[in-house]
Amino acid sequence: MTERKSKVRKWLLTTLALTLLIPLLAACNTNKGDNSDNRRTLRIGTMYGSKQDEYWFRQQTTDLFEFSHSNIDIEIVPAIDYNEMQFENQGKGPQKQPDPLEKVKAIMTGANPVDVMILDMNVLRQLVDENLLKNLEPLLKEDEIDTSEFVPTVIEGIKDQGNGQLYALTPSFMPSALYYNKKLFAEKGVTPPRDNMSWDDVFNLARQMKSGSGKDSVYGFTFNAWGSGENYYDVQTFAAPLELKMFDDKAETMTVNNPNWKSVWETVTKLYKDHVMPSQQDMQAIYEQPQKEGEPYNPFQGRLFLNGKVAMTIGNYGLISEIEQMNANADKLKMQKLEWEVVTSPFHSAKPGVGGEIFLNQLAGINAKAANPDDAWEFVKFMNGKEWAKFKSRSTYEMPSRIEFVKPREGLNFNIAAFTKMKPAPMQRSLKDEALYREKPNLNLVFELGSRYFMEVTQGKKSVDEALKEWETKGNDLLQKIKTNPTGNIEGVFDDVYGGGKPGH
Template identity: 25%
Template structure:
């Protein structure tokens, strides 16, 4: 708490010294401008944003203020270190995660953008509305930043396989349980190398951790945690956790899910694609990011054995209690103008460009796991259903609460969980018994970790 207070005071002083948080811009000038942009890494910045921006605005010289040393150092207080970096370097554009944005906006450290948007008639309607709403929710209804992209996943499916086996294809807003039940409708006969699977997992998820991973994915979708951060109690011996683990074990035992015996650690591009059974037409469904669409563009020229099929996309798995939202739609970067910046005009030029049509038009040609916040530019994928990425509202996950738990607890707790669930796999005990043991012993581990934590 002390460090957080120091952080706020440092940045408040900066804001006051530099003239407050007005949205007024200086008069336009043709004099070359030096624009300081805060970002994780300089080379990544230019790859993602900078090269395109300076081509559009050759009169603006960009200098990157890197946060890499702060982000990579586990020993320092990141909030205080970031405040000191801002004080020293005076960046005009701040690169913030949602929690930082919320705090900086509350402390009056960011320039409000709505006046600029209205003055220039900037088209904000073309930006994914729920992203704009989420940003506003974090800043008392006002807009102090914009985010050019977000992360999301979707359920991809092979429409040809569903037609071949006479099975109705998936639809939007399915729960994990519904997806797994649909996967079980595909036959399980045939050899491992040529049979069809109902559902595939990511290539790094091997068969020995399939059940654990699946349970973890379902728990995340439903916003469940092994620790109640308010009471600091281990809470796994509940009906919800029992249902998740029973569902995961049943799915694994059904043999409807494909997971490799060994992860794919490297090789040629051709070998990579041959190790992706969904791409090669042997898996009916997979939950993945937009990366998969890029792979589909490339595989046609890389693998002779690839046989094109009709690709369908629907929303990723949802929480049955709140099916219009998703915890797998994540906003992880927001660009804002530092209050009092002497280069606010250039800073606004940058923010409106990377959130605008010209930037989206170029970046829509490649997909790297992130989705553009500006809509309407993935025209090549409309037939497949790419709009599924834009159907669910983001439901933020508060990772900060996890920091209340002592660092060393989770490694020992995971070993405990692994031990007890292995006994379930071996039919030595039931899921109910395993979770009862985990909760009791896990609480002892948590109490000990808290007692010895500095």
């Protein structure tokens, strides 16, 4: 019954929103005649999807366009259909995962190609290099659309994947920034973070902010709002702008025993050893603290930054909503409200201006072989227009790409520009990497091997030099085994390594 009420409520809200938008849509309708005899179909490709989730995609992406362009019918064409993946290989055991790029190219170059392609960032460059997308710059110029009205990091990030040209646009993006606890810095008398800080600057601040011990510890920094404790994925995220590789392009030779990898490992492991960042042991002590009798359940338990246990953390735009929710219920939860601010994500000195994780969502490009290029451009233009940006600016987890709608939510006052200044870091895995991992899924064992050696360093069992050398040696042996056995079980991978003795697959 509750589920039914929820569905009814969502339907009523959607209906109300559409009702309120009718005058707006009528005003921005760009149809060249709404003659019903001139009906056209616009085929929109998505990288993933199915008939079951098509409604959600339409609601989020195409319904308003179709409503305001009454003589255009939208057809959704997923490159990879979840249903086919789920049911076509029943009983045949593990199957090789499809290549997203090849699937996308298939629906763009087949007998009935899609007109518009909604893309992930990691396939954009390859499609541009193979001349499968239409350059949007002449269309933007013709319609006098000024790209300076968009957030620079969005435009520059897309251009970086298009050899300096725009082959796609996106109405929104998911940025990250450096959050800090204003109260902790004031109490310590330490100058708080500022925009355009390097990682060295941030880590130096973090050391100044470390205080206390045991359950009374306050840590200087975490790579995420949870803390995690010696999470090797955080190390990979930290190193992403440097584009360090574990092995060569053929996955035959390790490439980790070098000064660049050494610098990253030494920097991060020292922060854990000095308890500037919480170690696994620190995290365990926090989670093992018993709940006091009569104390209400706290959904933010263990969120170190939200609980005032960390001075600075990296967080995405959606973290603001969690902070708002916690502060609104602080009295009920018997917590202190968080006094916070944000500055730009830190950068590596070798890569100035390149921040952390910034996801460019819903990249829309026009197929170079589109049968309906005019309507395709109308859709891309509408999707990235001011009216749509105003509607989407209400999101609590992503930001609009148009600058004029990048504003703090009502009742809040913070440095929102911090989310817009840094260029996105390169994808941690390139398309070539993804193809290798699909062909040889056992390559994931190389990452796991590195993670275990990293733990041996943080726990003082090995030096960074020793760990990287052993990772290289054992990794090279593992790569040769993977070459002949890319998918099957490989025994003894983790023998004599942290947590060893477990099966290799």
